[in-house]
Structure formats: C-alpha cells, structure tokens
Amino acid sequence: MAIARFGRQAKRSYGFCVKMTAVAILGLCFISIWSVFSPSSSVTSQRSTFGDIAEPVSANGKINQSQISSVKKEPESEVKAEEKKETSESKANGSVPNTHKSEKVAAANETMKVPKVGHKDENEGSKGSGNDEVENEKEEEAELEEIKEEDLVQGDGDVDQEVEGVEKEEDESSGSRSRGKKRKELGPLFDPKAHYTWRSCSTRSKHNYIPCIDIESVSKRLQSYRHHERSCPKMPVMCLVPLPPEGYGTPVSWPESKIKILKKNVAHPKLAAFIKTQSWVVESGEYLTFPQNQSEIMGGIGHYLESIEEMVPDIEWGNNIRTVLDMGCGDSSFGASLLDKDVFTLTLGLKDDLVDLAQVGLERGFPAVVSPFGTRRLPFPSGVFDAIHCGECRIPWHSNGGKLLVEMNRILRPGGYFILSMKHNSIEGEEAMSMLTASICWNILAHKTDEVSDVGIKIYQKPESNDIYKLRRKKIPPLCKENENPDAAWYVPIKNCLHTIPAAIEQRGTEWPEEWPKRLQTFPDWMNNRAELIADTEHWKAIVDKSYLTGMGIDWSNIRNIMDMKAINGGFAAALSSQKVWVMNVVPVHVPDTLPIIFERGLVGIYHDWCESFGTYPRSYDLLHADHLFSRLKNRCKQPVGIVVEMERVLRPGGWAIIRDKVEILDPLEGIFRSFQWEIRLTFAQGKEGILCVRKTMWRP
Numbered sequence: 001m002a003i004a005r006f007g008r009q010a011k012r013s014y015g016f017c018v019k020m021t022a023v024a025i026l027g028l029c030f031i032s033i034w035s036v037f038s039p040s041s042s043v044t045s046q047r048s049t050f051g052d053i054a055e056p057v058s059a060n061g062k063i064n065q066s067q068i069s070s071v072k073k074e075p076e077s078e079v080k081a082e083e084k085k086e087t088s089e090s091k092a093n094g095s096v097p098n099t100h101k102s103e104k105v106a107a108a109n110e111t112m113k114v115p116k117v118g119h120k121d122e123n124e125g126s127k128g129s130g131n132d133e134v135e136n137e138k139e140e141e142a143e144l145e146e147i148k149e150e151d152l153v154q155g156d157g158d159v160d161q162e163v164e165g166v167e168k169e170e171d172e173s174s175g176s177r178s179r180g181k182k183r184k185e186l187g188p189l190f191d192p193k194a195h196y197t198w199r200s201c202s203t204r205s206k207h208n209y210i211p212c213i214d215i216e217s218v219s220k221r222l223q224s225y226r227h228h229e230r231s232c233p234k235m236p237v238m239c240l241v242p243l244p245p246e247g248y249g250t251p252v253s254w255p256e257s258k259i260k261i262l263k264k265n266v267a268h269p270k271l272a273a274f275i276k277t278q279s280w281v282v283e284s285g286e287y288l289t290f291p292q293n294q295s296e297i298m299g300g301i302g303h304y305l306e307s308i309e310e311m312v313p314d315i316e317w318g319n320n321i322r323t324v325l326d327m328g329c330g331d332s333s334f335g336a337s338l339l340d341k342d343v344f345t346l347t348l349g350l351k352d353d354l355v356d357l358a359q360v361g362l363e364r365g366f367p368a369v370v371s372p373f374g375t376r377r378l379p380f381p382s383g384v385f386d387a388i389h390c391g392e393c394r395i396p397w398h399s400n401g402g403k404l405l406v407e408m409n410r411i412l413r414p415g416g417y418f419i420l421s422m423k424h425n426s427i428e429g430e431e432a433m434s435m436l437t438a439s440i441c442w443n444i445l446a447h448k449t450d451e452v453s454d455v456g457i458k459i460y461q462k463p464e465s466n467d468i469y470k471l472r473r474k475k476i477p478p479l480c481k482e483n484e485n486p487d488a489a490w491y492v493p494i495k496n497c498l499h500t501i502p503a504a505i506e507q508r509g510t511e512w513p514e515e516w517p518k519r520l521q522t523f524p525d526w527m528n529n530r531a532e533l534i535a536d537t538e539h540w541k542a543i544v545d546k547s548y549l550t551g552m553g554i555d556w557s558n559i560r561n562i563m564d565m566k567a568i569n570g571g572f573a574a575a576l577s578s579q580k581v582w583v584m585n586v587v588p589v590h591v592p593d594t595l596p597i598i599f600e601r602g603l604v605g606i607y608h609d610w611c612e613s614f615g616t617y618p619r620s621y622d623l624l625h626a627d628h629l630f631s632r633l634k635n636r637c638k639q640p641v642g643i644v645v646e647m648e649r650v651l652r653p654g655g656w657a658i659i660r661d662k663v664e665i666l667d668p669l670e671g672i673f674r675s676f677q678w679e680i681r682l683t684f685a686q687g688k689e690g691i692l693c694v695r696k697t698m699w700r701p
Contacts, residue, residue: 189665
C-alpha cells in the first residue's frame with residue numbers, strides 16, 4: 001500500500017524530486033545491507049606482521065612488490081663472496097670470525113618451549129607467580145612471539161632495516177608490546193652527546209657496597225645495615241665504589257689463590273677479629289692463607305666428604321652429582337674440595353652483620369652469589385640442583401611453616417639429595433624437622449653422628465614421582481595449582497605448596513642427566529631443538545677459540561671469575577669448559593627463560609634484572625661478557641647508564657669486558673668507558689654490528 005501510494009505521488013508535478021529521493025534512499029539501503037553481509041576485506045586492513053612497518057599497506061590488504069624488495073636475499077654467489085671478504089677482514093683485525101650467524105641461536109630460542117620468568121612490577125611489588133597467567137595469556141604470547149622475531153635479527157650478522165623501526169615502538173612504562181598498536185617513539189639507549197663526570201660513593205658500606213642489599217639510611221633506629229630482603233634504591237647508583245682504604249693489589253692468580261689471597265683486597269671491619277678465632281685461615285703478612293684440609297669442621301673436610309660417601313654410596317661426586325648449592329658461606333672448603341672432583345658448587349652467601357666470607361670465597365676464585373633468604377624465592381629455576389648442602393647449618397628450616405625448606409624442595413632435582421649437618425640440635429628442633437621432611441615426603445637415607453667432628457649428618461632424598469604425595473594423610477603443604485609456574489622466581493614470594501614432579505618423558509626432570517662431562521654435550525628429549533643447540537655450541541666454540549683466547553690480548557692466566565651477562569643456552573660457558581675458569585650464566589628476566597637448559601648441561605646460572613644491582617661484592621669478576629645485552633633491553637631502565645656503572649662495580653681493577661652489540665650502542669658506550677678512564681683495547685665494526693673490548697684501570701675519581 002505504501003509503495004502504491006508513493007508511485008501515485010510520483011506522477012504529480014513534483015514527482016521528479018520524489019523519484020530522485022527514492023533512488024537515493026534505496027541506494028543507501030542497498031549499500032548498508034551489502035556491507036553487513038559481504039566479506040570484511042574491502043575497506044580496511046590490519047598489519048599481520050611487523051615486517052612491512054616501513055611501507056604503507058594497500059587498500060586491498062596486499063603488500064606491494066616494493067614493500068618486500070628490501071628483504072630479498074642476495075644471490076648465493078654474492079653472499080658467499082661477501083662472507084669470504086668479511087672473514088678475511090675479521091682475521092686481519094683480530095676480531096671474531098662469523099663462522100655461524102646468530103640466527104641459529106635465535107632459532108634455538110624460537111623453537112624452545114620453556115616458561116618465562118616472573119618479573120618485578122614497580123607498582124604492585126611482585127608478579128609472575130603463575131596465578132594471573134590466564135588473564136595475561138594473550139599479551140604474553142604476543143610478547144614472546146615478538147621476542148622470537150627480534151631474535152632472528154639480533155646477532156653477529158647484519159640486522160634487517162625494518163626491525164629498527166619496531167624497536168622504536170617499545171612501551172617504556174610497561175615493556176610489553178602487542179601487534180597493531182603504535183607506541184611512543186624512544187630515543188637512543190645512550191645519549192651520544194652526553195658527558196659524564198663521576199664521584200666516589202659515600203655509603204656506610206664504603207668499599208664493600210652492594211646497592212640492593214645494604215641499607216644506606218642514617219636513621220639511628222637501624223640495628224643492622226643489611227636488608228632482610230632484596231630492596232634496591234629508587235634510582236640506579238650513579239657513583240663509583242671506592243677501593244679499600246689500605247690500597248688494592250692485583251689479585252693472586254688461580255690456582256695459587258686457593259691457598260692465599262691479599263688481605264687488603266677483602267678488608268672488612270670485623271674480619272680481622274674473626275680470623276683470630278679460626279684455624280682454617282691464618283694471617284701471614286700481607287696475605288691470608290688457608291692451610292690444606294683445614295675447615296670449620298673438626299677432622300677436616302676430607303674426612304667429612306668420606307663420611308657422606310660411606311653413608312650414601314649412590315652419591316658419586318663429579319659423575320652423577322655435578323651442580324650443588326651450598327647454603328651459607330663459611331670457609332669455602334666444601335666447594336673447594338668438590339672442585340677437584342669436577343663438581344660445580346655455587347655458594348649462597350646469606351647476608352648478615354658478621355663477616356663477609358662470600359667475598360673471601362670470590363677472591364679465592366670460588367663461585368658465590370650474595371642474597372637474602374627470607375620470604376621470596378631464590379633466583380633459580382625449579383628442579384635444577386643435583387644436591388643442596390647446609391653444613392654447620394644455622395638456618396631455622398622449621399620456622400614460618402617450613403617455607404624455607406619448601407623452597408629447597410622447589411629448586412632440588414627430583415631424586416636429588418639434601419645434605420644437612422649441625423651440632424647439638426635441640427630435641428624440639430629435631431622433632432619439628434622430622435615432621436616437616438615427612439610432610440614433603442623426603443626420604444631420610446642416612447643419619448650419623450661423626451665421632452671425630454661431633455657433627456650430626458642427615459641425608460634426605462626428594463621423591464622421584466608423584467605417587468608418594470597421594471599417600472599423605474594430611475595434605476599439608478598442599479600441591480600447587482596447575483597454573484602456578486614453578487620457575488617464576490624474580491621477586492616471587494615463596495609458595496607454601498609442592499609443585500608436582502614431571503611425569504611425561506618430554507618434560508624436564510623426568511630423567512637424571514648424563515654423567516659429567518658427557519652431560520655438557522647431551523641434549524635430552526625435552527629439548528626439541530637439538531640441531532640449533534649444537535649449532536649454538538659450535539658457534540661459540542669458534543668465537544672463543546679463534547678470537548677471545550687469541551685475538552683480544554687478554555692474559556687468560558689471570559682470568560678466573562667470569563660472568564656472561566646475557567647467557568642464552570650456555571654456549572659461551574661450554575666453550576670455556578676446558579679453561580681453568582668458572583662462568584656465572586645470567587639470564588635476564590626480560591628474555592625467554594633458557595636457564596633450565598644451562599643447568600641441565602651441568603653449568604650454573606641465575607635470573608637477574610639488569611635495571612638493578614647484581615648480588616655480589618664489588619671487584620668480584622675478572623671478565624664480563626655481554627652479547628647483545630643492551631640492544632635486547634625491552635624495558636628501558638630509568639637510567640641505562642646505571643648498567644654500565646654496575647659493570648664498573650663488579651669488575652676487578654685490571655679486569656676485562658667484551659661487549660658485542662649494535663654500532664649505534666657501542667659508539668656512546670665507548671665514551672662512557674672512557675669517562676671511567678678504562679683502556680679501550682679493541683673496537684671492530686662489521687656492518688651494523690660491532691665488538692668492544694675494554695680493560696678496567698685503578699682510576700678512582
């Protein structure tokens with residue numbers, strides 16, 4: 001009816017206008033209906049990758065030929081010719097030959113399926129425990145995928161031009177990146193025009209200052225100058241830690257440092273008084289000496305180790321037992337004796353106000369880190385230590401609901417051993433410890449009181465399967481929730497629960513690693529990228545053998561303590577395994593978590609955020625190695641120069657630093673090192689990548 005009436009009106013004198021209006025209305029209706037039911041490929045398009053970010057996207061969503069021309073590969077013959085040219089130039093300049101491109105390393109990261117580490121949140125205090133992973137799952141997947149894409153171009157070879165545009169779109173506040181979202185463009189990591197002047201730190205700890213552990217408040221209420229938990233200054237430290245007031249001398253070289261060190265290098269207010277009460281360390285002129293087979297334990301460390309071997313013959317030091325954590329730094333005799341058996345013992349120096357024995361251990365050339373141990377997890381993955389030792393133990397394991405022992409259970413390998421020794425423990429303490437170990441299903445293998453040392457030794461073993469957990473009458477502590485990440489460790493509170501033990505063959509922890517040294521080159525089933533890991537190992541072996549050991553001018557007889565500031569799969573440390581050195585492998589919290597791989601190979605490492613100070617004393621390391629650490633900083637630190645200041649703090653005078661990164665980062669970085677009065681020993685650039693080798697001097701402002 002309405003249409004007929006409309007047609008009769010169209011026949012009148014003004015019908016022409018009505019006709020035109022009707023046509024317009026019908027046309028708009030047709031377009032609206034068509035847009036609703038038609039495919040969504042006509043009007044707009046989203047970028048599915050970052051590869052074409054430098055070029056516009058056409059209206060039909062297709063990439064023009066001009067957009068991909070910049071990423072076409074050169075003819076194979078030209079590439080080979082260019083590689084030959086680069087290799088010859090590298091040899092002439094004493095630099096690293098590019099026998100393997102780092103795309104192989106990146107491919108290893110890309111195919112590796114390992115959980116990410118928990119991160120510190122400045123606003124909330126901590127996160128990464130796994131409880132909120134469902135909520136952030138999509139964001140983390142996008143973030144991880146983009147890290148993998150970035151890995152494909154961050155290495156020794158040339159960097160694709162288009163990725164540089166991506167890095168400028170990082171979000172400074174949150175550090176997370178998602179596809180299709182433009183972010184504030186950031187400037188260079190280091191200001192190339194900046195000029196630096198330095199002053200000596202004026203702190204209570206003076207020459208032994210550890211920023212995130214030492215309290216620098218002048219309040220008279222403080223009875224201690226040590227934090228009970230890690231707590232860093234709001235802004236990075238921008239001063240240089242002074243040398244010991246008596247003067248600092250060149251450290252005694254390894255292996256002589258095992259038996260003597262320079263006393264003035266480890267000057268501590270309470271150390272002199274402590275030495276007078278001990279038999280294992282003797283003051284001899286300008287040196288501190290360490291008599292052989294002398295330890296805090298009466299009867300000597302040799303007798304102590306023999307007692308452990310007799311109690312549990314399955315413990316074969318240096319064969320099936322390779323990685324050991326020694327809780328509480330004493331005289332270092334336990335780790336020193338096991339070193340001769342090819343056991344890597346990492347000592348955890350627990351901070352207190354007595355004497356800084358971890359510093360003495362580091363000066364002697366023994367692996368050690370410094371950390372409080374109270375309510376937060378230790379910065380290690382789950383199930384990685386073959387054994388944990390607590391000798392002359394004073395840690396109250398049964399206090400606070402037994403959380404500290406639950407943390408030991410987390411980092412101990414399934415089937416691993418917990419060795420506890422102490423003198424004259426109370427009956428109440430014995431009963432509490434027995435109930436606690438029974439509640440977490442640890443099996444006590446042996447218990448003995450040594451007649452010579454009068455030390456009671458107990459050896460426990462962690463379960464190898466989940467079956468025993470089901471037999472518990474009381475489910476206290478309970479099993480952890482499935483979505484809680486056992487490897488999340490950075491600023492993560494200790495969870496009073498037990499993580500289930502891996503059961504499937506493709507899961508890490510179901511099988512004990514191969515015996516050492518075969519373990520170093522063995523890649524079990526849960527590592528699903530063996531070819532890439534082998535390529536990574538060969539890549540670093542070529543670099544170390546052909547460049548680091550011969551082409552840098554480094555006297556390796558004076559190198560003992562080494563830190564790899566951005567370890568990936570432990571290839572750098574593995575390449576140095578035949579040298580008389582040890583390597584602390586640091587896996588930054590903002591990169592994919594490869595630290596379990598490092599431990600599985602029989603090496604040792606730790607999680608860390610380089611926007612904060614590292615847990616060690618000043619002057620701890622002889623050599624620092626940083627492979628693309630600075631260019632991979634997703635979260636820009638408040639003051640990136642603070643990372644370089646931290647390198648200056650932990651490196652010994654006369655020590656070395658090798659930095660491999662982009663030229664745009666190395667150029668201003670060289671200026672910062674010059675402001676420290678360091679010696680620039682080698683600079684080499686190849687395309688957009690370069691190497692910088694520097695040596696620290698005795699200079700202080």
